[in-house]
Amino acid sequence: MSTSKSWLICAVLVLVMFVGFSFLPPTVYLFGAILAFVIGNTESKTGASAPLARLTMAMNQPSVQPLTTTRVELPERKMPDNILADLKCPSCGANIKPTDKTCAFCGSSLQPLLDLPEPAKLGGLEIGKSLRLVHPRKGAQDYRVRGRLLFTELWQASRGPQVPWTPTGNYFAGFALEPVAYLLNWQDRFYLLEDRRALTDMDINRDFVPYARQFAQSDQTARVEFSYGGAHWQMVDIGRFAIEFEEGEGSQLHKGAFGRFIHASSGDQALVVNDFQSGGSGGQDTLWRGFLIKETDIMF
Ligand SMILES: [Zn+2]
Numbered sequence: 001m002s003t004s005k006s007w008l009i010c011a012v013l014v015l016v017m018f019v020g021f022s023f024l025p026p027t028v029y030l031f032g033a034i035l036a037f038v039i040g041n042t043e044s045k046t047g048a049s050a051p052l053a054r055l056t057m058a059m060n061q062p063s064v065q066p067l068t069t070t071r072v073e074l075p076e077r078k079m080p081d082n083i084l085a086d087l088k089c090p091s092c093g094a095n096i097k098p099t100d101k102t103c104a105f106c107g108s109s110l111q112p113l114l115d116l117p118e119p120a121k122l123g124g125l126e127i128g129k130s131l132r133l134v135h136p137r138k139g140a141q142d143y144r145v146r147g148r149l150l151f152t153e154l155w156q157a158s159r160g161p162q163v164p165w166t167p168t169g170n171y172f173a174g175f176a177l178e179p180v181a182y183l184l185n186w187q188d189r190f191y192l193l194e195d196r197r198a199l200t201d202m203d204i205n206r207d208f209v210p211y212a213r214q215f216a217q218s219d220q221t222a223r224v225e226f227s228y229g230g231a232h233w234q235m236v237d238i239g240r241f242a243i244e245f246e247e248g249e250g251s252q253l254h255k256g257a258f259g260r261f262i263h264a265s266s267g268d269q270a271l272v273v274n275d276f277q278s279g280g281s282g283g284q285d286t287l288w289r290g291f292l293i294k295e296t297d298i299m300f
Pocket residue numbers: 089090091092093094103104105106107108
């Protein structure tokens with residue numbers, strides 16, 4: 001029912017009411033007034049409920065959702081926010097972190113306040129620790145860990161926009177290093193990434209998505225190659241992740257952020273694209289370039 005039609009009916013009813021009041025006997029007028037009220041009431045109800053019904057339909061309609069929306073279901077973890085800042089070892093009184101399993105000063109074992117899952121590799125590499133890496137171009141280099149990220153690998157039980165992405169049970173670690181570099185483990189690959197730059201969704205859609213899609217359609221078995229930034233790359237891995245936990249500093253990523261990744265290689269050079277879900281999931285789309293290194297080249 002259109003608004004103008006409702007107004008017209010209302011106007012006619014008012015007119016009839018005035019005319020009736022002037023000429024009709026009181027009992028007939030009363031009957032007429034009740035009839036007019038019933039008509040008006042029905043009008044107002046259908047008029048008000050129609051847009052509401054349309055809104056409800058629109059909200060339940062999956063095609064209205066933007067294509068970038070992906071459902072991610074992560075386990076709830078209790079995070080005691082307020083007591084994390086000032087933790088002391090009960091044995092020696094040294095400062096400890098909520099994730100510490102042993103005291104770095106006296107070596108006594110601790111009950112960690114945050115019971116986080118262990119990453120598949122580099123679980124013992126903690127904030128403040130020094131490490132030596134064999135850099136593919138510069139040889140042995142010394143670094144210090146400034147920040148640590150714990151990634152959850154995600155998967156879908158079946159394909160489709162309504163199927164949620166849930167943890168596979170695999171956790172991987174990333175480390176913000178000093179001098180500035182980013183050490184990342186994913187599956188059995190170790191990346192030393194040095195060159196970071198921001199990407200837009202447009203950059204990703206133009207430079208990477210067509211190749212990622214081709215790779216995905218082959219269930220990641222096809223040899224998919226592409227040119228980017230003056231080099232020739234081969235697709236290695238694509239997938240989705242969520243950041244389970246972050247600690248320390250030097251990382252631009254935060255707990256709860258989730259998105260998809262593209263890993264490509266060119267000889268021992270590596271390219272890592274992080275495409276975060278738009279709409280406040282907490283990450284800046286990023287391109288990292290660096291090198292693929294061996295696990296045995298990481299000493300700490
Ligand atoms: Zn201690």
